[in-house]
Amino acid sequence: MVIVMKKGSSREDLARVVRAVEELGFHPHVLPGIERTAVGITGNPGPLDPDAFERLPGVARAIPVSQPFKLASREMTPADTVVRVGSKAIGGGGLFVIAGPCAVETADQLLESARLMKNAGADALRGGAFKPRSSPYSFQGLGKEGLVLLAKAREATGLPIVTEAVDEASLELVDEFADVVQVGARNMQNYELLKRVGRLKKPVLLKRGMSATLEDLLLSAEYVLAQGNPDVILCERGIRTFSRHSRYTLDLSVLPAARGLSHLPIIVDPSHAVGRSDRVPSMARAAVAAGADGVMFEVHPAPDKALSDGRQALLPQQGADLIAQLRAIATIVARKVETVR
């Protein structure tokens, strides 16, 4: 923490700050400047609260120097975390592709999607059984029945299953059936849910909230990690901005930033961000070119019959073509990964 005094603050103000630091058991270092004085604090074992100092008279700002997350930080864990999912891995240099319908609807729809995606080279199957929908009048998912269908699709294709939990009850079921538990963007700061997935022995796919900063996202990951679950996969899915040409603004610059601050793998979901199938391929390619550890997108054998978000689903053949492009781009990117500073 560095405390910056106001220009024209008094000697008493400075003495008060010095005392406040000493009372906490830390060491104040007074740095007299031409325009104003600053006080550096050393000896503190972790982050301090700026408020405790900004409240004191004569103080202009208290600037935190440490990061508020620890387990999620690359400083504490320099090496990349690699999360095993089925026989593959997310993180560590490869490209992990998750594809499937937005929501599980019928056995046929799911199985057909799964088989086609398996043949196209996908690494996992997605499909929602519990759907958080903005309108109470929209289709809310098949629930347990959907999970059973997902398990059958896994049996038929060997693809591991990624699916979302939305509360305590659904989490118990999802834990029983899924290979990766997804926490959706709207629940990214549902801390009770995060604590619960932190106690599972299963990878967690944590989607960035639509107004979450990278720090918010890493603090939510910290909730999971702090409960003992090390397998957190971050996921960018678009943020809310003033832009109106896209449902959300896919923030790909978070990829190199996250890689700098954290050791956790990060993937991208372009489908929910752009909300239109014709724009999904360009954003999926961009994600891989920007260095994503994986991509998750939606396919549907008959998008116009989909019960949820059909407009953003690719046809299976489009999905297969896209996977081929993504793998080709991944090869180029892998040849020249710049050192992250």
Added chain:
Amino acid sequence: MVIVMKKGSSREDLARVVRAVEELGFHPHVLPGIERTAVGITGNPGPLDPDAFERLPGVARAIPVSQPFKLASREMTPADTVVRVGSKAIGGGGLFVIAGPCAVETADQLLESARLMKNAGADALRGGAFKPRSSPYSFQGLGKEGLVLLAKAREATGLPIVTEAVDEASLELVDEFADVVQVGARNMQNYELLKRVGRLKKPVLLKRGMSATLEDLLLSAEYVLAQGNPDVILCERGIRTFSRHSRYTLDLSVLPAARGLSHLPIIVDPSHAVGRSDRVPSMARAAVAAGADGVMFEVHPAPDKALSDGRQALLPQQGADLIAQLRAIATIVARKVETVR
């Protein structure tokens, strides 16, 4: 729904759209324009999904005409909803003031706050027993013990209690003790929680998420209303924008907008928005001047000892002075409320 055809779309494209509308059992009305043709749809009982039409060849856009929420809409319920809390009301022209500490910490802290706020003319006491905090290392609230202290403060002062629930377990406890159940901004789209509070017989204070549009907020209210609970109080508490001079940007223009679209009362929490006590009074006054049905702000007998968000808490005397100002402004506003169009 109005479907706008692309310039240069073919007769076949138009025929296909007309057929699609008829197959759904609705009536297509072809509107030939100089530049392009549009198709109006009538006969549909509720909102249609634009995707179903935007997927068709030759279609440029499908524009929804109905609103996605019903129970929350002023169109369906023209008269203002008035929510009774204790012996007072939120909505209907008065000004309801909720004050108290961010978190319940000790019996003394709470009781002192409650007494001073009661004397200053507050209508209800706030205080968190379950605190959703971005960092897992921050104080998470006293839990049930905090609710017990709130109940004692109510007994001592007569002030009704407003406090937050964060999941199924805490909701059961909060329902047992509180007069108004708060759903926080981070849980505004926690739909399972919304369904549960919708089944209570108790007013719900629903805070706007930091990236929620007004439509999102009203759809979340719709989740509660659809379960049978009519007593929803909306609350603006600041949104995420690029602005860095304030923790969040308090969006007061939502007040007249919400009043136009919905019959539900709406209050403002300036404390969390600005995050600094010296800016709370100006924003609280602005909220009342803009027509808020109430204001909720934080006071603490010793802000520098607060376990949570002390920086944004007013001293009790500052809180009392503020309430006097707010009531004076409310008188002026009430004299001349413009007709909402």
Added chain:
Amino acid sequence: MVIVMKKGSSREDLARVVRAVEELGFHPHVLPGIERTAVGITGNPGPLDPDAFERLPGVARAIPVSQPFKLASREMTPADTVVRVGSKAIGGGGLFVIAGPCAVETADQLLESARLMKNAGADALRGGAFKPRSSPYSFQGLGKEGLVLLAKAREATGLPIVTEAVDEASLELVDEFADVVQVGARNMQNYELLKRVGRLKKPVLLKRGMSATLEDLLLSAEYVLAQGNPDVILCERGIRTFSRHSRYTLDLSVLPAARGLSHLPIIVDPSHAVGRSDRVPSMARAAVAAGADGVMFEVHPAPDKALSDGRQALLPQQGADLIAQLRAIATIVARKVETVR
């Protein structure tokens, strides 16, 4: 400037930073911490560039301590700037009301607006002769003819004139006719225009750009002040956010923030922010309650005939009623202005 070293950075990294500071002629102060080391810099006469240090190996961050603006800062000029306009003042505790049509259209329209607003107690007349419009096909203003009409309206009513300049040529004309030169939001970072108005002997109304931070705004004011013109009036007019219920989001929390950082007066234009006349009064009242030094809003004798932004113009009687409310609220606010910290 405080330089924070990375955890695990080497002695050589630290020595290099120390040398870099010394080579610039400043004093490095090494602050060894448990987790990492920081280096405070003193002896620098003004802001340093963080880049120069963040480029060095082993450096995590370089945190500026000084503000990038000087003449605009309250630190340098503690007392409020009061700008004289006609026989009145903007700043210093009063409330300055500017009203008038969006664009000057005809002699009758302008004169009628001016007379009615004069009678209603307005302090100045607004009206655009040069209109920056997003579409090249929209009405672009009457140009010099509009300025002549404004001068006639001033002659008839005594109201000083506020009008916008958009480039070198229009600025010369505006300087000849107007009492206050307005720089619009879209030109807030048109630095050549700012330098030119900085050389005038006339107050400048500087509107905040729709994506400008408070720091950006004050830096733009600095451009004007640095050329020798001390009479800058800041103006909040709404920012771009994800919110869709309002044309722009009026950011009233900038008022106490600006007052803390700068001595310049600040007013609010609610008309352009909300874009609908029925929402202008509530936002104008909120601005005054939040402590604005003035308000600028649009009136038009026949809004439905307006050539520009008619939808946001109040009828003259609505404008008069609003001014009465605003003056009443100003009285309450003035009684209890909290100390700015």
Added chain:
Amino acid sequence: MVIVMKKGSSREDLARVVRAVEELGFHPHVLPGIERTAVGITGNPGPLDPDAFERLPGVARAIPVSQPFKLASREMTPADTVVRVGSKAIGGGGLFVIAGPCAVETADQLLESARLMKNAGADALRGGAFKPRSSPYSFQGLGKEGLVLLAKAREATGLPIVTEAVDEASLELVDEFADVVQVGARNMQNYELLKRVGRLKKPVLLKRGMSATLEDLLLSAEYVLAQGNPDVILCERGIRTFSRHSRYTLDLSVLPAARGLSHLPIIVDPSHAVGRSDRVPSMARAAVAAGADGVMFEVHPAPDKALSDGRQALLPQQGADLIAQLRAIATIVARKVETVR
């Protein structure tokens, strides 16, 4: 235009709307719905102003159906515009790479950058002689001297020159020396400047403002096109959002959206968006993978000596490596460009 009546609006309201449409000489088509009535308008030659109708009693919304831009729209000009620059083209399927320093500083700095970039396969040289800087105390460019140096670098390497104009005076000079005139983000809505570049016979690189919607950008392009200059190149360079991990948020989803709405080529400047050289390559690759017609990035032979934005400049060898990667990705993308709907 489609006018949606309020639920419960009267017959008189409807009749008034019908009359208003007829008075303008257009054709009203009444569409009676179960919940509410709409009125379609046909016969209008161009976009109508929604305000004219939303002001009428009983009207809920007036929804524009036509786009406000014409010359920039793909509807009017279906085929891609290809802009010739030197012996190459921007648009039409290829990848155009512009590289060079942020600002022209010295003959050596510029010439070395130009030679290295030429050898690395760049198509044009960038370099600012007139620099719009947020602070009046920052380096503002060499002016005419910088243009002379750019011309010499062109002579030495054959690379065409891209450089910015900031006002009337600089535009005259830039027109004399440059191959492409750049209009910067802060001047995107400086309409007087746009009109002037519209009268040149030279390609214009138009950067998107940091809070401009795609529609705003295309309307600004329309200003140039409407003056007779058809050679407009759009440029995405990052927008203002709440995200704090990057200087601006690079909005790559604008690429497919712009391609759908407009025939103009669009390139991406990742350097100003991310502001850190280590993140430029990933965003440049992402831009090409998303389908950009070109990329513009900054290189500097000695970034730590740069007078402007050195932190975001690549070393020449990094720039050369990046160009190789970009050309490889362009090959993959070109093989499978999805049809734009």
